[in-house]
Amino acid sequence: MAIPGFRATIKRGGTPTAFTEAQMNRIAETTHTTAMSLFKMSNTTAVDRTIFDRNTALSFKDTTATTISSTEIDTIDYLFGKVRLKTTAHTTSILVTGSYIPTVDVVGANTFNLQLGGDILDDTDFSSTGIRSRILGLRDVALTLGRWEHTTDQFWNDLLLKTSTGTTVAVVEIRPSDGSSSISRGWFVVEANNLSGSVNDLEAAEISMQIDGDPSTRDNKSFTWSDGLTSTSP
Amino acid sequence: MAQPGYQKTLQIKTTGSTSWGDLPANAASMNLGGDILDDTDFSSTGIRSRILGIRDWNISGTIYYDDANTVVNTLRSAWLNRTRLDIRYLPNGTNGFTGQGQIEAINLSGSVNDLEVGEFTIQADGQLTTV
Numbered sequence: 001m002a003i004p005g006f007r008a009t010i011k012r013g014g015t016p017t018a019f020t021e022a023q024m025n026r027i028a029e030t031t032h033t034t035a036m037s038l039f040k041m042s043n044t045t046a047v048d049r050t051i052f053d054r055n056t057a058l059s060f061k062d063t064t065a066t067t068i069s070s071t072e073i074d075t076i077d078y079l080f081g082k083v084r085l086k087t088t089a090h091t092t093s094i095l096v097t098g099s100y101i102p103t104v105d106v107v108g109a110n111t112f113n114l115q116l117g118g119d120i121l122d123d124t125d126f127s128s129t130g131i132r133s134r135i136l137g138l139r140d141v142a143l144t145l146g147r148w149e150h151t152t153d154q155f156w157n158d159l160l161l162k163t164s165t166g167t168t169v170a171v172v173e174i175r176p177s178d179g180s181s182s183i184s185r186g187w188f189v190v191e192a193n194n195l196s197g198s199v200n201d202l203e204a205a206e207i208s209m210q211i212d213g214d215p216s217t218r219d220n221k222s223f224t225w226s227d228g229l230t231s232t233s234p
Numbered sequence: 235m236a237q238p239g240y241q242k243t244l245q246i247k248t249t250g251s252t253s254w255g256d257l258p259a260n261a262a263s264m265n266l267g268g269d270i271l272d273d274t275d276f277s278s279t280g281i282r283s284r285i286l287g288i289r290d291w292n293i294s295g296t297i298y299y300d301d302a303n304t305v306v307n308t309l310r311s312a313w314l315n316r317t318r319l320d321i322r323y324l325p326n327g328t329n330g331f332t333g334q335g336q337i338e339a340i341n342l343s344g345s346v347n348d349l350e351v352g353e354f355t356i357q358a359d360g361q362l363t364t365v
Contacts, residue, residue: 002258002298005344111345116313120338120357124288132290134359136316136336146345176342176350182301225314 003177010112010145011103013171016053021061021095024083036074037088041081041096050081051171051185053099054214054221058083061095068094077220079171079185101171108148108205114174114184115142141186141211141223143172149195149203169212186223187212237325244295245322246308249334254322255305262295264323264331266362291333291358293323299342299350309354313337318359333362 024039041050052058058076060068060083074084083096118139124132174184188209197203214221244262245254268289274282300306312319319337324330335356344350 001300001302003300003344003350005348005350006346008344008350111343113341113343115339115341116310117339117341118313118337120336128288129361130289131333131361132288132358134336134357136313136338139313139316174342176299176301176344180301182307225310 005111007177007179008112009173009175009178010106010109011173011175012106013051013101013103013173016056016099016101018056018099019049020097022049022097023093024060024081024096025093026091027082029084035086035088037085037090039083039085039090039094041100042093047100047102049100049102051101051103051173052076052078052081053101054078054187054219056099058096058098061097062090063093063095065095075219077224079220079224080183080226103171103173106145106147106172107150109145110148111146112174113144115140115144117141141188143174143186143188143209143211145207145209147205147207149197149205170209172209181226183226184223185226187214187221241325241327243322243324243327243330244293245324246305246312247320248308248312249318249320251320254320255308257295257305257309258298258300258303259295260298262293262323264291264293266291291331291362292338292355293321293335294353294355297352297354299344299352306352309337309352310340313340319356321356322365324365328365330365331362332365333358334360 023042025042027038027040029036029038043050060073062068068085072085072087074086076083081100083094116139119137121135121137122132123135169187169189172186172188176182189212191208191210194206195203211223213223242262244257244259246257247254266289269287271285271287272282273285297306297309309319311317318334320332320334322330322332336359338355338357341353342350343352
């Protein structure tokens with residue numbers, strides 16, 4: 001069934017906030033046949049702490065406060081607060097210390113366009129039976145938001161607050177239907193914030209963003225969907 | 235006799251699966267093409283001659299985005315996991331074309347006064363056959 005557009009929600013990440021020994025509960029691991037276990041950040045607080053700050057190291061302990069070695073960690077889903085361990089020794093929960101990214105609704109947002117693309121690479125060779133063959137190479141994600149301009153304009157600040165080491169990167173969450181478990185999240189660089197307005201209309205802004213992919217080949221630090229990756233290889 | 239567009243069906247499945255799923259599409263197009271190679275030589279009687287070289291095809295469509303629809307999720311997961319998709323383009327709902335392809339792009343958009351829609355393009359990754 002189609003989804004009416006007004007049900008979409010768009011959130012933006014804020015300032016990383018540290019936390020200590022927060023609980024992660026074990027959830028069903030159905031992807032892998034080898035002995036692995038999957039844990040998800042518990043949301044017992046009023047604040048959603050499922051987005052880990054990818055610029056802050058995470059450390060894990062079991063419920064007896066024994067450190068879980070990095071060699072036991074298979075992958076970390078920074079965007080949805082999950083960790084997959086190479087052991088099934090921890091049966092109910094583990095503890096995580098790090099930083100999370102709080103999110104708030106993008107005020108005034110009324111349209112969005114999320115473009116998921118990539119380089120289609122032609123690998124046709126002489127074994128071809130006469131039809132081109134291809135593989136998908138480097139992927140890319142672009143996001144454009146339309147919003148009614150608002151005085152608390154964090155996106156404009158992102159363009160102004162370029163640090164000496166690079167541009168400011170923001171986490172953005174797109175949920176096509178509120179209440180749905182299908183959510184997309186990614187780390188984006190704000191490319192432009194174009195404002196317009198006329199005497200008989202509202203002041204509007206169009207914000208364009210490009211994904212800032214992380215070089216990590218296994219952890220979700222760039223872009224994903226909440227019900228997305230089925231393998232540990234991105 | 236002409237074929238009404240509403241009877242068209244667009245189906246996908248992951249390679250290896252046996253179950254085809256209908257995409258909730260309201261528009262779709264298929265392009266069949268190829269490299270036209272000019273082989274005109276001095277034996278020409280004044281008109282160019284050509285042969286059809288490597289062929290190519292692609293399918294584009296617009297769907298109503300619904301994340302509760304497993305077929306839509308299959309489309310999205312193929313991009314996310316870089317996997318090929320099997321696709322069927324059936325102009326009358328029964329007969330048409332089938333092949334394997336790669337997702338080149340999926341563009342999702344929505345506004346407060348409209349429906350959530352997705353536009354996708356699949357490029358050929360191998361032979362196309364008739365159904």
